[in-house]
Amino acid sequence: MxxxxxxxxxxxxxxxxxxxxxxxxxxxxxTLGTIRPLLSFEVEQDVQSFLDAIAGEAVDYRTITHLLTNRTNRQRQQIAEGFQAFTQQDLLKSLQAAVSGNLETALVGLLKPAAQYDAHEIKLAMKGYWVAHSSYLPGPDGATLAEIFCTRTTQQLREILDFYKHDFKSDLETEVASGPSGCFKDLLLALIKTSREKYSGVIDYVLIEEDAKALVNAGAGYIGRTDERKWIKILAQRSPEHLNRVSLFRGMSSKCSSCIDSSAARKLRDQMPTEGFLSLAVFSLYHKMTGLQIEEAVAKFFQGNAQVGILTLVSVLRNTPLYFAIRLRQAIKGPSACHKTLIRILVSRSETDLLSIRAEFRKQYGMSLYSFIRAETQGQYRDLLLGLCRAEDL
Structure with missing residues (x-):
């Protein structure tokens, strides 16, 4: 060449x-996670290290933190199994006897299988949400449910359903369906039931236009007249690429352009500047049709927990790491500060995209997530959170 x-x-x-x-x-x-499999991992050695850390007169928090934040969830499960086989005791219960407070909460999150941890977080949030339910008063429990349901993959949600049924002898979908009626419940059920479409690599311009027009028509009325189910169906079912994509580069060669050729694509491309990107997706077309960003439309047409849930889904579809960066900032410092949320996000994203979240946090707030956690937390709990976060972003 x-x-x-x-x-x-x-x-x-x-x-x-x-x-x-x-x-x-x-x-x-x-991978964009901060925690990766330890190549020199040895179960027996780690079991002994845990025994030494909790068997002495003083708990060795440093060793516990090092072990938990330098092993993947799967490796932690192997350690827990080895600990049980060697001592006939449960590792999590043994550690809980030695710690308390936020540190204990973090240890629970790290030592449970990811889907089981989510199932238990959902159970707690549902109790609070059903008790304090109001269509017009969004709260932390509704935000927690929205976070978990909107950010887990179809496969992860299936695993959560299995753990929920095993641990609580109850069907999660049935529990959600029996809860307070309304758009928020419909959204949760749609996320449970619907397998989100996978992007095939082919841009369906006709469907993009149909979906954008459907959203426009569904939100044509005032609050209370919005066709909420149409919004939920499209947002819960379509692929992220179909809904929100930067896909067409004006400076492409004619050969590359033919890969996504259509009369509609050529017409849109010809309207662009000499070089640049054109977003060919439902969100961008909706904006072109209405003058409203999709977030503005949701804020206009929905209220309460329904608004929180749909805005969460839109934010995740837009930019998942940015959504988590903002939520982390709110969880650490702000009117809705919540250490359970802080712990859940760091634990659940540490093996997937925490590096991305760190980058968005730095961009959004002008300081590193690492520095922010260090300034706002303390003690062994802070050390564990910093171990998950891993490093500064300069």
Whole structure:
């Protein structure tokens, strides 16, 4: 390949990557979690280390923190199994006897299987939500339910349902369905029941236009007249790429353009500047049709927990790491500060996209998540959170 062509293709790839959120580069750069499998992992050695850490006169918090924040969830499960086999005691219960407060809450999150941890968080949130339910008064329990249901994959939700049934002898879908009626319940049920479509790589311009028009028509009335089910169906079912995508580069060669060729695509591309990106997706077309960003429309047409839930889903579809960065800031410091939320996010994202979240946090607030946690927490609890966060972002 001529050097000039290589340079041109490399330049185009760099331009495209720069336009993508960090989370979308996962396939290019590899995992974006802060915790990765320890290659020299030995179960027996870690079991002994845990025994030494809790058997003495003083608990060795440093060792406990190091072990838990340098092993994946799967490796922690293997340690717990080995500890049970060797001592005939439950590792989590043994650690809980030695710690308390937020540190204990964090240890529970780290030592439970991820889906089981989510199932228990949902159970607690549902109790609070059903008791304090009001269509017009969103609260922390509704936000927790929205966070978990909107950010877990279809497979993860299935695993959560299994753990929920096993641990609580109850069907989660049935419990949600029997709760207070309203749009928020409909959203949760849609997320449980619906398998989100996978992006095939083919841009369906006709469906994009149909969905955008459907959202416009569904939100045509005032609050109370909105066709909420239509909004929920589209947002819960369609692929993120279909709903929100940066997909068409004006400077593409004609050969590349033919890969996504259609009369509609050519017409839209011809309206662009000489070089740049055009977002061909439902959210962008909705904005073009109404003058409203999708978030503005949700705030206009929905209220209370329904608004919180749908805004959460939209935020996740827009930019999942940014959603979590904002939620972390609110959980650490603010009117809705909640250490359970802080712990849940750091634990649940530590093996997937916490590096992306750190990058968005730095961009959004002008300081690193690591520094923020260090300034706002203390003691062994702070050390464990910093172990999950891993490092500064300069």
């Amino acid at each position: 001529p050097l000039a062509n290589r340079s041109e293709k490399g330049s185009l790839a760099n331009k495209i990557l720069k336009q993508l959120p960090l989370a979308d580069k996962t396939a290019v750069w590899g």
